[in-house]
Amino acid sequence: MLEIKNLKARIEEKEILKGINLSVNNGEVHAIMGPNGSGKSTLASVLAGREGYDITDGEVFLRGNDILELSPEERAREGVFLAFQYPVEIPGVNSTYFLRSAVNQVRKHRGEEELDAMNFLKLVKAKMKELELAEEFLKRPVNAGFSGGEKKRNEILQMTMLNPSLAVLDETDSGLDIDALRIVADGVNRIKNQNNAQIVITHYQRLLDYIVPDFVHVLYDGRIIKSGDKTLAHDLEEKGYDWLIKNA
Amino acid sequence: MSSTTVIELANDITNAFAEITRIGPSMLPLRQAGLDRFKRSGFPTTNEEDWRFTSLKPFTEIPFEIMTDSGEQLLDQAILDEIAFSQHDTDNLVFIDGHFSDQLSQISDQPEGVTVSNLASAFDIIDNKIGLLSGKDENPLIALNDAFFTDGAWIHIPANHSLSKPVHLVFLSTAKKDGQASHSRNLIIAESNAKGTIIESHISLGHAAASTNVVTESQLEDGSNLEHIKLQDQSPQSIHLASLHSNLGKEARYAFHSFALGAQLSRNNLRMNLAKPGIDCMLNGLYMTRGSQLADHHMIVNHAAPHCDSHEYFNGILYDQSRGVFHGRILVQPEAQKTDAKQTNKNLILSEEATVNTKPQLEIYADDVKCTHGATIGELDKDAIFYLRARGLDTKAAQQMLMHGFTGEIVDRIQHNAIREELNELVWSRLENEHNLN
CATH class of the missing domain: 3.40.50.300 (P-loop containing nucleotide triphosphate hydrolases)
Incomplete structure (x- = not known):
């Protein structure tokens, strides 16, 4: 892999x-x-293609x-997923719109059919239930005003929806209480199969x-x-x- | 400005005044007083604090010609079908170069007692109401409007009544010659517990350096609720000067949205007087400028009573050498305890040559108040772009999504669903066009 x-x-x-x-x-x-x-x-950032690093x-x-x-987007489409240590708040950008764009970019690249609004919603709502995320999340701007735990669960939701072959989780556990930690871990364990791999960075x-x-x-x-x-x-x-x- | 210019302009203006006085004889005292005031003051200059960042030279250096006739004969219904909001179920008051077009306007059955008409048809009834709210303002452009206004909207919603549908005020400019000027005047009175939605569009059909100078007075009495959406989408040569004077009664709600997309020079003076307790007043605006455009919003929110909320949200996207100006003055009077006043001005600068002048100004004379302000000027957030790219979006899509989000913060505050959707699409298509060019 x-x-x-x-x-x-x-x-x-x-x-x-x-x-x-x-x-x-x-x-x-x-x-x-x-x-x-x-x-x-740094290792996580370099794998995801963040600018500002000089690979010598x-x-x-x-x-x-x-x-x-x-480029970062090409890696993402090839199946690399970085769960950010500090997920970025994007005010004004609706979570549904963002996530559906991302999912469809990746699906298009894999030669899969893009999801229409209804099928997307059906799928995302099912995944959100597993991650114990309230549906009103979808109406809110991406990460804006989310608590630390909500942001991390949102990362896991994105990972679940994008179904990457390689997931790199950068201190996804930091700042989580024990319940949130269990939810996040369950999310990772659910996507785990014989065709993918995970790198978990943690203290x-x-x-x-x-x-x-x-x-x-x-x-x-x-x-x-x-x-x-x-x-x-x-x-x-x-x-x-x-x-x-x-x-x- | 040199003294010679003042005299030349005054001659222009005196000649124009002789022509205008035939419109609405009962307006003559107001016109004469306006002309006298203007003669004393002349045009404001950048030496004055309120005009420090915005020079009126593009306006003052062209001849002054009042459009005493409208270009109505040139227009047919098809033109109206092209403009924003025309596909919605609204009542339309159409003004061409400041003159009412009976033929293009369309008023359905509003509830009995509600008045939606042009101002000139009611001059004799309302002559004592014009200038009540704007009269104390020393802005010379108001004096100029007092002297030269031709027509505008007259909307009166009696107590406990609502507009049955939004009223769309369409101001079309057909000017073909530089310096042609139209002056419009709107009067809106919402009595206690009255409700309504008003859209105001300013559009030019020609490409001359023509000017529009519009003054709007709105009186919102106790418990009334008004949403007012203004779209200024004039040609990039034109000059748009506007002032809004509002007086709000107890527990009144006023949401004013300003979309400044067009004009070489646009200036919106917003003067809100929060006279009674429990008011909620929102000023919400978006400016998108390119080329050498300048968009200026200059507001004074006067908290004169306790327990009032006022929110000002203005976002700007600036390309090329364009300029944005935001001046937000919040005045909290000694009696205005428990005031909650918020002000933000965010700017996205997408060119090294674009500039923004942002000036928050809080004057607080009460001790138990919450007042916040914040201003940002910058580029698109690099971390956010990387975040989106790391999810599979290419750079351009990521930039567009962030810009859409930036405009969405403003657009989403429009309460009327269909109007919000249409403005969202309009702003979005502009951004896409703009961004493809860059």
């Missing part, structure tokens, strides 16, 4: 990613953990195709009680310094990062 080879990126003169190597196969969930400033969010070395293949040359082990990872990676100073299975997350919870950093 995803193959990252020796990826190096900088912002202005500062090197943030210093050679990332990561392989994600179909059907897998990978967790990326690490202290603040280690490069987790390395390659990123999605199903065998190099995506680093693609805390508690999300990984709900979204069980196949692999856990520790990112520190722009490199993955340790990989393991889900027990690594428990070790980090107990011992922190210091024991790894000393050895790095």
